[in-house]
Amino acid sequence: MAALRDTKPAGDFGRHGDDAVDLATRHLIQPWPVAGSAGAEARALIGEGDGIHITDGDGKRLIDGPAGMWCINVGHRREELARVMYEQAMQLSYNTPWYTMNAPSAELARRIADHAPGDLSHVFYTTGGSSAVETALRFMQFTNNVRGRREKKLILSRGGAYHGSTYLSASLNGRPRDRDWMDGADGLVVKLTAPNPFRRPARVSRKTFADFLVEEFRQTVEEIGAERIGAFVGEPIQASGGVIVPPDGYLKRIREICRANDILYVSDEVVTAFGRLGHVFASGEVFGLDPDMITFAKGVTSGYFPLGGVVISGRLLEELRKSNHPDAMFAHGLTYTSHPVGCAVALKNLDLLEDGILAHAREVAPYFQTQLKTLEALPLVGEVRGMGLMACVECVADRDSNNPLELDNAVGKRIDRHCHELGLLVRPLINMCVMSPPLIITCEQIDTMVAILREGISRTMDDLRKEGVWDG
Known part of the structure; x- marks a missing residue:
């Protein structure tokens, strides 16, 4: 077990990434597919994780904003x-x-x-x-x-x-x-x-x-x-x-x-x-x-x-x-x-949780919520809400309506794309960006995460303005 931490998985993305994409499009049914791509779809390939970060198939290091699916609480690559x-x-x-x-x-x-x-x-x-x-x-x-x-x-x-x-x-x-x-x-x-x-x-x-x-x-x-x-x-x-x-x-x-x-x-x-x-x-x-x-x-x-x-x-x-x-x-x-x-x-x-991670989560949670709340100053952001180390940035293109416009349905994916380029994985839920990082995140890493999300939303606003579909 001495070499456990250095052992590469059999499907190491560095060598097999292209094969994985090809095999997925020919054999893998992804969860929650739409009929038009069911059984013929490859999604973003993730090859490694370490702490609060993951690395994609192109070798790009990203903050794991959703902690997998709300679940990588103690962080990636815990040898214990x-x-x-x-x-x-x-x-x-x-x-x-x-x-x-x-x-x-x-x-x-x-x-x-x-x-x-x-x-x-x-x-x-x-x-x-x-x-x-x-x-x-x-x-x-x-x-x-x-x-x-x-x-x-x-x-x-x-x-x-x-x-x-x-x-x-x-x-x-x-x-x-x-x-x-x-x-x-x-x-x-x-x-x-x-x-x-x-x-x-x-x-x-x-x-x-x-x-x-x-x-x-x-x-x-x-x-x-x-x-x-x-x-x-x-x-x-x-x-x-x-x-x-x-x-x-x-x-x-x-x-x-x-x-x-x-x-x-x-x-x-x-x-x-x-x-x-x-x-x-x-x-x-x-x-x-x-x-x-x-x-x-x-x-x-x-x-x-x-x-x-x-x-x-x-x-x-x-x-x-x-x-x-x-x-x-x-x-x-x-x-x-x-x-x-x-x-x-x-x-x-x-x-691990009892030995300090729970206490750390309680300590950094107020900072996490406060920093994300600053995004409400952006014209596209309708509300930032959350508790603990989970939050949602809900974007609203039409503030006079109680229901999102059709335009809003693509906002989350646009923000996710920009943030991915900048080093953050976002979980877009239609017009909402959900953040629930590993509980071991630090205040400095929270600053980085919020800065990337701010820039991703800003770039999305610029896109919408250039396309003439939003004048916020």
């Missing part, structure tokens, strides 16, 4: 994590979770439970965020069946939400483009207004927006009937919806309505857990919530191994054990549930 993967695989690479178990999964469950709020004390492992949300929903259905409440199955979700790509989790998604061409379990899901103050209904003020959302929730429960609603699923901060920070106190008020009506509150922390907001879990530490379940993934291994899970209230499990159906089976599981390598990596990742 690579070593743990090797050592665990050499000891035990896999065991079936159907009738055996492994020690890393049990130890990780204890440590996760120690960080969870309220009485969340048990963990069911999955392979990622989508399967974590799917598991939480299936568990809700199962518990209501066991308790003789087979009609209590509807799920409340919100506009702007993103909860996954499996059938049931994707049905909760509230971004229009997610469902334009995809089917879903529409009969099981009720959508509520997005908790987005910037895009709130025109008749509602910022001051009264939380009251509006809470009253809408309350009326929905009354109209449908609490006896038919099994769960509410909500991200503390809507990540892929554009880093939507909800109004103060809104989530706690929704939690109280759920508790009063025996509706399970599922806090989807696939993005916000494991340091993105400076804590292992944000539900309790940041928002004062004690959910019935918390879903997690991404940062639990900092993206080094696919792992996710659900932390479940001990009360819910006790109710199951006391039911009149002791033989009722929760017929749900995955081949890689409790994977020993993934759990071992997560344990070491948690060590």
Whole structure:
């Protein structure tokens, strides 16, 4: 293992980059493709990562603005994590979770439970965020069946939400483009207004927006009937919806309505857990919530191994054990549930977070938010919002409209292209630029990131003016 850090991967981009592009266009189906390029598309090739940086197929070094997909929390090329993967695989690479178990999964469950709020004390492992949300929903259905409440199955979700790509989790998604061409379990899901103050209904003020959302929730429960609603699923901060920070106190008020009506509150922390907001879990530490379940993934291994899970209230499990159906089976599981390598990596990742990275994230987060907020001085920027080490720069070409113009749809890609040339990878979401760098980023690196983003937006404004499509 002495030479582990210097070992090049078998598909080193320096020699095989051209081959990879050719093979991708002939054989690889990328996620979220459009019909016109499905199975015939090559995307930006990334060959190496180190700290907060990645290197593309042309050898250009870039700041990893989105930290992969919100997940490279402790940074790229951490030898500690690579070593743990090797050592665990050499000891035990896999065991079936159907009738055996492994020690890393049990130890990780204890440590996760120690960080969870309220009485969340048990963990069911999955392979990622989508399967974590799917598991939480299936568990809700199962518990209501066991308790003789087979009609209590509807799920409340919100506009702007993103909860996954499996059938049931994707049905909760509230971004229009997610469902334009995809089917879903529409009969099981009720959508509520997005908790987005910037895009709130025109008749509602910022001051009264939380009251509006809470009253809408309350009326929905009354109209449908609490006896038919099994769960509410909500991200503390809507990540892929554009880093939507909800109004103060809104989530706690929704939690109280759920508790009063025996509706399970599922806090989807696939993005916000494991340091993105400076804590292992944000539900309790940041928002004062004690959910019935918390879903997690991404940062639990900092993206080094696919792992996710659900932390479940001990009360819910006790109710199951006391039911009149002791033989009722929760017929749900995955081949890689409790994977020993993934759990071992997560344990070491948690060590790194607890040994200073969480504290560092809390320390630099205010500077990160303050520096990005300066971009609001640019005419194209409508709002900069965020919390912790996640933020969104939303660009608006038409400030007199509550809906983005068609022109806005290409803005994010233009900014991303300019920033790539300047040394920053941006995750463009239509007209929004999402920033969620590795938690180890320094204030100096934040300055560099913001300077590149400012220049990328400025160049985009120049493009639009030269093309005569924007006069801002």
